[in-house]
Amino acid sequence: MTRLSVNVNKIAVLRNSRGGALPDVVEAARACLDAGAHGITVHPRPDARHIRADDVLALAQLTRAYGVEFNLEGNPFAPPRAGYPGFLALCEQARPAQATLVPDGDGQLTSDHGFDFARDADALQPLVDALKALDCRVSLFADAGSAVERAAQIGADRIELYTGPYAEAFAQGDAGAVIAACADTARRAQAVGLGVNAGHDLDQHNLAAFLAGVPEVLEVSIGHALIGEALYAGLDATVRAYLRIVSGALSS
Known part of the structure; x- marks a missing residue:
């Protein structure tokens, strides 16, 4: 079953652009959950340019209540650093159901690649162990074609396929090769016991084709496109539209 987790980072971007408390990140997340979203995702960064540590704790409380x-x-x-206790410390405080590790630097506008598991696995191992000790499911951001078998060896539960290249290829009308690479990576991950999530630049135009082409995607995390589309249609209607796409993919 594919589940929809809504990333509400962009709500915090809008709030922070003006200062103050509006729009309210927690109320936006509540609207998404009331529309039927299966979960909430946030990606706090050390510079606190959108989601802050206090948002993380408030959203943890909201999702537990739901x-x-x-x-x-x-x-x-x-x-x-000041205002950012570190990712592991945030997980210790918030106890998320899932911790998704992403190799993005401070200067990146957004995540744009997965881990190099051949290079990074040994450094990731103690962090995976620490997060699992907190009862967090651990997912590792992965490029199509990467050595996902190594992710399984260090104890990860899932990978999250980075779908930026897929979205770009889909927009250009030639996503076949990228879909095939994602599907192959998903199958290799599943063969060694990893679940498969996906995220980045998925939207209402390209999501159905991705889910039709890549087997057994457990979760999609969608934020930028969904929040942008919601400016026109509203959060409730937009979340429900994504849920119809997911349901259609499941029934096809």
Whole structure:
């Protein structure tokens, strides 16, 4: 079953652009959950340019009240600083159902690649162990074609396929090769016991084709496109539209 987790980072971007408390990140997340979203995702960064540590704790409380998944994304290697206690410390405080580790640097506008598991696995191992000790499911951001078998060896539960290249190829009308690479990577991950999530630049135009082409995707995390589309149609209607796409993919 594919589940929809809504990333509400962009709500915080809008709030922070003006200062103050509006729009309210928690109320936006509540609207998404009331529309049927299966969970909430946030990716706090050390510079606090959108989601802040206090948002993380408030959203953890909200998702527990709703009985849904809270997915906390971040770079586990980024050092703590004022206002940002570090990714592991945030997980210790918030106890998300899922921790998604992403190799993004401070200067990146958005995540744009997965881990190099041949290079990074040994450094990731103790972090995976620490997160699993907190009862977090651990997912690792992965490129299509990457050595996902190594992710399984260090104890990860899932990978999240980075779908930026797929979205770009789909927009250009030639996504066949990228879909095939994603499907192959998903099958290799599943063969060694990993679940498969997906995220980045998925939207209402390209999501159905991705789910039709890549087997047994457990969860999609969608934020930028969904929030943008919601400016025109509203959060409730937009979340419900994504849920119809997911349901259609499941029934096809």
